[in-house]
Structures are given as structure tokens and as C-alpha cells.
Amino acid sequence: MRILVTGGAGFIGSHLCETLLNKGHDVLCLDNFFTGQKENIWHLMDDKRFELIRHDVTQPILLEVDRIYHFACPASPIHYQYNPVKTIKTSVMGTIHMLGLAKRVRARIMLASTSEVYGDPKVHPQKESYWGNVNPIGIRSCYDEGKRVAETLMMDYHRQNKVDIKIVRIFNTYGPRMAINDGRVVSNFIIQALTNQNITVYGRGNQTRSFQYIDDLIDGVERMMNVEDFIGPVNLGNPHEFTILELAEKVIELTNSRSKIVFKPLPADDPVQRKPFIGLAKEKLDWEPRIKLEDGLKKTIAYFDEVLSRLPDKKPI
Numbered sequence: 001m002r003i004l005v006t007g008g009a010g011f012i013g014s015h016l017c018e019t020l021l022n023k024g025h026d027v028l029c030l031d032n033f034f035t036g037q038k039e040n041i042w043h044l045m046d047d048k049r050f051e052l053i054r055h056d057v058t059q060p061i062l063l064e065v066d067r068i069y070h071f072a073c074p075a076s077p078i079h080y081q082y083n084p085v086k087t088i089k090t091s092v093m094g095t096i097h098m099l100g101l102a103k104r105v106r107a108r109i110m111l112a113s114t115s116e117v118y119g120d121p122k123v124h125p126q127k128e129s130y131w132g133n134v135n136p137i138g139i140r141s142c143y144d145e146g147k148r149v150a151e152t153l154m155m156d157y158h159r160q161n162k163v164d165i166k167i168v169r170i171f172n173t174y175g176p177r178m179a180i181n182d183g184r185v186v187s188n189f190i191i192q193a194l195t196n197q198n199i200t201v202y203g204r205g206n207q208t209r210s211f212q213y214i215d216d217l218i219d220g221v222e223r224m225m226n227v228e229d230f231i232g233p234v235n236l237g238n239p240h241e242f243t244i245l246e247l248a249e250k251v252i253e254l255t256n257s258r259s260k261i262v263f264k265p266l267p268a269d270d271p272v273q274r275k276p277f278i279g280l281a282k283e284k285l286d287w288e289p290r291i292k293l294e295d296g297l298k299k300t301i302a303y304f305d306e307v308l309s310r311l312p313d314k315k316p317i
């Protein structure tokens with residue numbers, strides 16, 4: 001098949017491009033390089049079945065493709081809050097353009113949605129049937145509400161135009177090829193620990209997240225794309241829940257770091273608890289995450305260690 005991956009030079013998108021090429025598909029990687037990096041896809045450039053398109057999804061594009069993985073959108077709070085108007089345009093206009101393309105060429109399209117559609121959840125763990133608790137006017141809403149509208153657009157194009165859709169709600173995912181300046185918690189803590197800087201825990205560190213390793217996510221995404229008669233939304237996440245303080249301690253232990261934990265103000269609207277209920281993914285996709293936090297962290301630490309060793313003064317952030 002000829003497959004379009006929007007956001008293909010980003011963290012998740014680059015792993016998807018690689019997996020799809022390995023399965024023998026032709027891959028069109030589309031990215032505006034806002035948070036994506038050429039280094040993430042450098043190793044794919046010599047493959048004749050790989051094409052790179054520099055394009056912004058807020059503008060329409062005409063392509064001939066069989067499938068679309070629509071993953072373009074900054075995902076780290078510091079990046080999506082940098083230009084919030086652009087973030088919501090990316091989710092809303094970008095998804096309209098990709099749905100228009102899918103409708104025209106009759107391609108199956110998957111939206112990378114997020115656990116953020118549940119906001120600061122009042123139900124724990126979060127099931128797909130929960131409608132969420134999102135502040136519509138807060139600093140996270142450009143991302144959260146953008147993705148909620150993107151889900152609405154997917155469902156309406158499906159009901160109205162019979163577009164073949166898939167919605168995955170991705171929970172916190174980490175692994176190699178996260179950008180060094182990404183700003184999300186796993187990469188921040190690992191880089192701080194490897195460079196013996198203070199580990200910055202926001203708030204008291206008792207808020208929780210459930211961390212999924214990239215390989216588990218890609219497996220779930222592929223199963224979802226290829227299953228028939230199930231459009232989602234489906235949660236893809238690791239149900240093992242950790243406090244942010246526990247994560248900080250684990251990273252210090254695994255890196256043998258001299259770093260000390262320091263406490264910084266908690267950002268506004270930071271969700272208190274997050275953990276996916278993955279019964280639907282188990283039932284429909286026969287999927288559950290396999291990689292334990294400790295094992296995934298070791299692989300990610302090795303990646304950042306290698307990246308840092310190539311920097312002149314090991315102090316990226």
C-alpha cells in the first residue's frame with residue numbers, strides 16, 4: 001500500500017514510518033518540522049519506498065494514498081502552548097484537510113487522539129465511554145479541545161460521508177527519538193539525571209501518569225489500523241500507574257545519577273491522575289502492553305546517553 005504518515009518526522013511518526021517500510025509499504029512522510037527532526041528519519045532516506053514532503057497540514061494537499069496515519073500535532077505542553085492558535089488550527093484544519101483527502105481517494109484514516117480528551121478526569125481509570133473533564137478556556141485547551149474537535153470531525157465524516165476511520169486515544173508514551181528539548185517528563189528527567197542536573201518535579205510529585213513504551217504503542221496502532229469493523233475510539237496505554245516522584249526516583253536509580261530532586265510550581269490544569277482502562281483494546285485488538293517501565297526506561301536512557309555524547313557540552317536544557 002501507499003501510506004501517508006502526517007507528523008512522520010516526529011517521535012511516534014518516525015517509528016511508524018520505519019515499521020510500515022519494514023512491512024513492505026510505500027511511505028509518504030509529511031511534516032512541517034515544527035517539533036520533528038530530520039535525524040529521526042535520516043536512516044530511512046535511502047529507501048526508494050520512502051518519500052519526504054515538507055508541508056503544513058493547516059494547508060490542503062492533494063495526494064494519492066491508500067491509508068493515512070494522521071499524527072501531525074505538537075504533543076508536549078511546552079510545544080503546544082508555544083503557539084496555541086497554531087496548535088488548535090493544526091488539530092482542526094489539519095484533520096479537516098486529511099479527512100477531505102481520505103474522502104476523495106477513499107483511504108482509511110487514523111487519528112492520533114489522546115488521553116487529554118479526558119482532561120483532569122473525575123473517573124478512574126479512564127474508559128472510552130467517559131466524556132471527560134476538560135477546561136475549555138485553560139492553557140491546555142488548545143490541545144485538548146483541538147483533539148476533541150478532531151474526534152468529532154472524524155465521527156461526522158464517517159456518519160455523513162462514510163469515510164473509513166479509526167480513532168486511537170494515546171496515553172503518555174516515551175522512548176528513543178523524543179526530542180532532547182521535548183519538555184515532557186520522561187525525557188526531561190532522563191536528560192537531567194544523565195547530566196547530573198536537578199530533577200524538576202512539578203508540584204509535590206504525587207500526580208500520576210501511566211507510561212507506555214513506544215514499541216507497545218506501535219503494535220497497538222498497527223493492530224487497530226488493520227482490524228475490520230471497529231472504528232474506536234480505543235485507549236492505547238500502559239495501565240501501570242506511577243506518581244511523578246516515583247518516576248524521578250526510578251530514573252535516578254537507573255542512571256546512577258548524583259542529581260537531586262527539586263520541586264517547581266505545578267502548571268495550571270495539570271491532571272491529577274491518569275490511567276487507561278484497556279479492556280476494549282484487549283477485546284477488539286487482542287493487545288496489551290508488554291514492556292515494563294524499568295525496561296523501557298533503560299532503552300530510553302541508552303538512547304539519550306548516546307545523543308548527549310555527541311553534544312559538545314552535555315548541557316542541552
Ligand code: NAD
Nearest residue numbers: 007009010011012032033034035036056057072073170173
Ligand atoms: P512530536 O512533537 O514528536 O511529533 C509531532 C510531529 O508533528 C512533529 O514531527 C511535528 O513537526 C509535526 N507537526 C506539528 N504540527 C504540524 C503541522 N501543522 N503540519 C505538519 N506537521 C506538523 O510528538 P509525538 O509524541 O510524536 O506525537 C505524535 C502524535 O501523537 C500527536 O498527534 C500527538 O497529539 C499524539 N499523542 C502523543 C502522545 C505521546 O505521549 N507521545 C500521547 C497522546 C497523543
Ligand code: UDP
Nearest residue numbers: 077183184185186188200201202207244270
Ligand atoms: N512534569 C514534571 N517535571 C517535568 C515535566 C513534567 O514534574 O520536568 C510533570 C507534569 O507536571 C505532569 C507530568 O509530569 O504532571 C507529565 O507531564 P508531561 O508534560 O510529560 O505530560 P502530560 O502532562 O501531558 O501528561
